[in-house]
Amino acid sequence: MKLLVINGPNINFLGIREKSVYGTQDYDYLLHMIARKGQETDCTIEVFQSNHEGAIIDRIQDAYFDGTEGIVINPGAYTHYSYAIRDALASIGVPKVEIHISNIMEREEFRHVSVTAPVCDRQIYGKGLEGYLMAIDYILSGQQE
Numbered sequence: 001m002k003l004l005v006i007n008g009p010n011i012n013f014l015g016i017r018e019k020s021v022y023g024t025q026d027y028d029y030l031l032h033m034i035a036r037k038g039q040e041t042d043c044t045i046e047v048f049q050s051n052h053e054g055a056i057i058d059r060i061q062d063a064y065f066d067g068t069e070g071i072v073i074n075p076g077a078y079t080h081y082s083y084a085i086r087d088a089l090a091s092i093g094v095p096k097v098e099i100h101i102s103n104i105m106e107r108e109e110f111r112h113v114s115v116t117a118p119v120c121d122r123q124i125y126g127k128g129l130e131g132y133l134m135a136i137d138y139i140l141s142g143q144q145e
Contacts, residue, residue: 001041003139004068005034005132007049008056008076014101030129037133041140053082060088070095070139072132079104079114090119095142097135100125 010017015026031047038045046068048059056078063071071094078085079098089096096119103126104111117123122138124131 001043001069001140002067003038003043003045003070003072003136004059004063005045005047005136006056006059006071006073006075007047008074008078009051010076011074012049012051025129030132033129034132034136037136041136043136043140045136053078053084057084057088060085060092063094064092068092068094070097070136072097072099072135072139073116073120074099074101074132075116079116080110081115083115086116086119089116095139096120097138098123099131099135101128101131102126 012027014030015024027049034045034047037043050056050059056075060071071089071092073089073096075082075085075098079100098114098117098120104114105125114123122135124134127134
């Protein structure tokens with residue numbers, strides 16, 4: 001199976017930014033964790049990160065043509081206001097899971113609203129980096145509606 005993990009703005013600053021919220025593991029740790037999961041499950045997993053909304057939209061659209069069979073996305077702050085990313089996700093007919101490292105429901109009020117989650121099959125938050133693995137497992141399980 002071919003999966004795509006998309007990370008939005010500031011996710012590349014894991015281990016640097018707000019360690020009390022996002023933990024002390026850095027972005028390379030996340031990349032290695034996902035690569036190990038790919039090896040364990042015999043999946044091809046590409047990880048893409050951008051701080052730019054248009055680049056994220058372009059990568060989602062490319063997934064339509066490149067054989068991607070599932071998407072895990074942490075849109076970062078775009079979660080709360082990017083209708084353009086939402087529309088791109090809605091255009092792709094593969095299983096999609098929105099992931100957040102922190103518990104967005106226990107943070108600032110604006111973080112409680114996701115405009116992208118309604119076009120995803122599931123939303124996982126507050127599980128730390130483990131949430132990425134949970135999202136991959138969910139897609140591999142084929143339990144989407």
